[in-house]
Structure formats: C-alpha cells, structure tokens
C-alpha cells in the first residue's frame with residue numbers, strides 16, 4: 001500500500017471512521033443498469049429517475065469531474081438504549097436505529113477532516129464529500145470492499161454487519177484501491193423469512209410497494225393490511241436487520257453523537273398537533289426534518305401507530321386530525337379512530353363525515369364508523 005494511502009487510512013481510523021476503503025472514480029455501469037431495470041418495474045419510483053439521472057447517480061465524475069478516487073467510509077450506529085419510551089397516556093412511535101441520531105452529518109464531518117488531511121499533505125485540490133448524498137453509495141461500498149450485499153439488499157460489513165451509515169469522499173488524488181470482499185450470506189434466509197410484509201421477494205430483490213422502510217415516506221395511502229403490520233413504527237423499519245445473525249453479533253458503541261438526536265421513539269400526540277413549520281424546526285438537525293421527507297407521510301404514520309397502540313388518550317388528537325389539510329392524514333386518522341373505537345371516537349367520526357368532501361376520506365370514515373360500533 002502506498003504511504004499516502006496507509007497514512008490516510010490510519011488518520012480516518014483515528015477520527016472514528018469504522019471502515020475506510022478506496023475505489024476508483026470510474027462509473028458504476030452495472031449498478032446503473034440494475035437501477036434502470038428496477039425503475040421500469042416499480043410504479044413508486046419518482047419521475048426523477050430518468051436514465052440520465054440514473055447515469056449521473058452512478059458516475060462520481062459527474063459530481064466531481066476531476067475525481068480519480070473515492071474514499072468510502074462506514075460508521076456503525078449501534079448503541080445500547082431503551083427502545084420504546086412510551087407509556088399509558090403518552091404513546092410513542094418507534095424511530096429506526098439509523099435515524100435516532102444524525103450519523104450522516106457525523107460521517108460527512110469526518111470525511112471533510114480526511115479531505116483536510118489530504119490538503120495538508122499538499123496533494124489534493126478538489127474534493128466533495130457526502131453521506132446519504134447524490135451518489136450510488138451501495139455499489140461504491142461494494143466495489144471498494146467495505147461490504148457485500150445482504151439478501152435484504154443492504155450492505156453488510158465484516159465487523160459491524162449492516163448497522164452502518166455509508167459516506168464517500170471524492171478526490172482528485174490517485175489513491176491505491178481496495179479489492180471487493182469475497183463474502184456472501186451463504187444459505188441464510190432469516191431476513192427473507194422474518195420480513196413482516198414479505199417484501200423481500202427473493203434474495204436481493206425488494207418489492208418497495210410492500211417494504212415499510214420505503215412506505216415511510218411515500219405520500220399514498222397504506223393498504224389496511226399494511227396498516228395492521230405497521231405496528232407502532234413512526235419512521236423506518238429495521239426488522240430484517242434486527243433478525244440478521246451477523247448484526248446480532250455486533251457490539252454497541254459507547255460513543256453517541258448528540259447532533260440531530262431524536263431518541264429511539266417520539267411522542268405521537270404532539271407530533272400530530274404540529275404544523276409543518278414546527279415539525280421542520282423541531283427536527284432540523286435530523287434527517288427526519290429534511291426537505292425530501294414528506295410531512296403528511298410522517299403524520300399519516302403517526303396516526304396509524306396511534307390506532308395500533310390503541311391508547312384512548314389519542315382520541316382527541318385523532319379527531320382533531322380529521323380536519324388536517326392532508327387527505328391521507330384525515331383518512332388514516334379515521335381508520336385509527338375506528339380501531340380504537342368507543343363513543344367519543346364515534347362522535348368525532350360522525351361530525352367529520354358531515355363536512356368531508358373527499359370521496360376516499362368519506363369511505364375511510366364510513367368504514368371506521370362500522371368498526372367503531
């Protein structure tokens with residue numbers, strides 16, 4: 001290994017990047033064609049995903065034309081903490097582990113330090129760093145040898161399983177590249193068999209229309225079956241990662257970055273009472289507050305979680321949500337009121353029915369009234 005590459009890796013380890021590998025800035029042509037194939041068969045992929053956009057996503061040199069190398073990092077986010085902080089009268093919705101703190105910010109900050117290190121060495125003039133940025137992170141991580149694809153489609157590292165966020169530094173410095181890992185999940189199928197919605201239709205192939213992780217931010221209504229399986233989640237799903245035998249061996253980290261901390265679960269009643277402006281302000285340091293997160297989807301998720309938790313303390317806020325400007329929030333709040341049931345819920349639904357003009361919400365309210373008894 002060249003002296004510069006080994007010094008860089010040593011420095012990256014010192015500042016707390018758990019895995020650090022290097023690949024070239026050549027485009028990821030195979031990954032681009034795979035994404036293209038997937039977009040053709042997936043009705044929920046945005047219009048944004050035109051061929052040119054996919055090619056750019058898979059081409060580091062579109063982002064940084066001078067790029068010669070990509071430094072790919074992984075940072076483990078497993079910490080030990082309580083899962084659900086909710087209690088009777090204060091129901092909480094669960095936050096997926098990778099979102100409890102802003103590890104993307106943490107990883108990107110560390111990659112910027114790596115970039116400064118290269119500048120101090122006098123070898124770098126251009127760079128860009130990202131974590132959860134505009135580049136195909138998983139193919140980069142695979143080619144750099146950070147990890148391999150698990151059958152749930154998530155990058156699996158040797159020491160930290162799939163409990164990592166990825167980040168990358170594009171640089172105009174020619175560094176020594178690493179080889180991809182020759183590893184696989186072998187015969188294991190635990191994640192496939194444990195997915196609550198059978199979204200992993202075959203190894204490495206995900207049906208995003210069924211995956212709770214993807215549904216988190218989709219603006220459409222959830223099917224009733226999905227609502228039942230949603231449980232008390234608010235943001236994300238990690239069941240396939242939680243059951244993975246490789247992840248179960250990972251030791252929690254002591255260090256817990258505080259930036260963007262939102263906790264393992266969030267009180268749902270105040271969340272449903274928030275305006276979008278209040279929401280964005282409250283979560284501004286966490287990815288949950290990012291512009292690409294749909295506020296109405298989060299409130300829809302909160303309404304469904306409240307219905308599944310079944311705490312009558314949620315009835316007033318669910319009735320209030322029947323006046324939300326977002327039809328999906330009104331419809332899912334109606335469903336949850338029907339599920340919790342009782343006289344107060346029924347009265348709220350009857351009142352809402354008189355004023356509702358959206359045909360889909362009207363149907364939700366009528367179905368809920370039947371359930372509410």
Ligand code: SF4
Pocket residue numbers: 152194195196197198199200206210211212213214237238239240241
């Ligand atoms: S994230 Fe959840 S729903 Fe999606 S594949 Fe994994 S277990 Fe299934």
Ligand code: SF4
Pocket residue numbers: 150151152156185188189190191192240243244245246
């Ligand atoms: S549960 Fe098994 S098949 Fe799934 S990612 Fe983990 S090791 Fe691979």
